[in-house]
Amino acid sequence: MRVLLVTGVVAGGVGRHVEMLVRGLAARGHDPVVACPGAVAQRFAFGRDVIDLSTGTRPDPAGDLRAVATLRRAMTRADVVHAHGLRAGALAVAARASLGRRRRPRLVVTSHNAPPEGRAARVVYALLEAVVARGADLVLAVSPDLIVRARSAGATRTALAVVPAARAERLDVQAARRDLADELGLGPGERVVLAVGRLAPQKRLDLAVQAHAHLLAHAHLLGDAHAAAPHLVIAGDGPGRAELEAVAARAGSRVHLLGHRHDVPALLAAADVVLSTARWEGQPVWLQEALQQGAAVVATDVGGTAQVVADAAVLLPVDAGPAQVAEQVGRVLADTILRADLRRRALARSAQLPTEDDALEAAFTAYLGNDVD
Known part of the structure; x- marks a missing residue:
């Protein structure tokens, strides 16, 4: 098959997922082509067959028309088009609609993200969602709540996407901590x-x-009055860094912002507790990596998080405030038996998670039209 993979401006998780698909398709003798913005192509290893797609993060009539024309030309040689993200999906829908019915390739769109913040952005998201729902042959979604949204928007064929973390060996915990x-x-x-x-x-x-x-401020939550106060370590970078630095400065010296890291598995192995406070996640790859390292996880029960961690984490409601989060983190830090049980469950759960081979098989099923809703 010649598979045209389409992205807009994407962050790390989506880009790495497309990398995996390109690598797997090529290894199995297929012909992957990626259409994406130049900056995205420079960041990810998409191979040599890349088409420059001039599209940004916001509606741009002139730029979007050029992007649709580019995709239309690329689609004439494709057997399947797999767009990642609603914006890329809507452009692909428009491009395919301009082809004759006999020349139209199968179109699969993966919805990777929940609605953004802000009223205007949510309106745009809903419009793109409706275009994709009605124009794609199959809508994949990275979490069950996004499948519900796609169906409500008019999609007749939906399925859960498979977004795995790469398999990794468990690291030496003591060495990582040192x-x-x-x-x-x-x-x-x-x-x-x-x-x-x-x-x-x-x-x-x-x-x-x-x-x-x-x-x-409430040391009794740690159980032992003589226990040393824990440190909070945050690995990552992004547009909210300055604001988070200001919040961290007010919290004191036991908060450490490490910036972008290439050694996340080692950090996960070293941690006593791994904490996710996200308001939404798809199939969080970093939590899958945490399970592989046998981490004790506390996470908000949002999106596809529960589907990933199953019984191997302490789950918090999405509306949990600082006191509730602190209580559960303190409980795990204070209870060595609970922490050991969570670590055991994490390793057991990691062995059950889908692999890259599973993700590729799911993609082939979608491309061939054998998906089961």
Whole structure:
């Protein structure tokens, strides 16, 4: 098959997923082509067959018309088009509609994100959602709530996408802890709560900082009055860095912003508790990586998070405030039996998670039209 993969301006998770599909398709003798903005092509390893797609993050009539024309030309040689994200999907729908019916390739669109913040942005999202729902042959979604939205918008064929983390060996926990302690200047036995993610509103890392400040102010939540106060470590970068730095500065010296890291598995192995305070997640790859390292996870029950972690995490309601988050983090830090049980469950759950081969098989099923709603 010649598969045209289409993206707009995408962040790390979507880009790495497309990388995986390109790599897997080529390894199985198929012909993947990627249409994406030039900046995205420079960031990810999409191979040599890349088409420059001039599209941004916001509606742009002139730019979007050029993008539709580019996709229309590319589609004439494609057997399947797989667009990632609603904006890319809507452009693909428009391009395919301009082809004769006999020349139209199958169109699959994956919805990767929930509605953004802001009324205007949500209106645009809903419009793109409706275009994709009515124009694609199949809408894949990374979480059950997005499938419900797609159906409500008019999609007749939907399925859950498979977005796996790459398989990784479990790292040496003691070595990882020594390395992190040396980097941060931690004393013997000082504990670490770790959060990973793009510094953007969706991840609500300000809530993690506020919860940590609450935990420090209410030491009884840690159970042992003589226990050293934990450190909060945040790995990631993004547009919200300056704002988060200001929140962290008010919280004190036990909050560490590491910026972008290439050693996330080692950080996950070193942490005593891994914390996700996101207001929405798809199939969070970093939490899958946490399970692979046997991490004790506390996470908000949003999007596809529960589907990923199953019984291997303490789940919080999406509206949990700093006090509730602090209480659960403190409980896991204070209870060594609970923490050990969560680590055991994490390793067991990681062995059950889908692999890249599973994701490719699911993609082939979608491309061939054998999907079951």
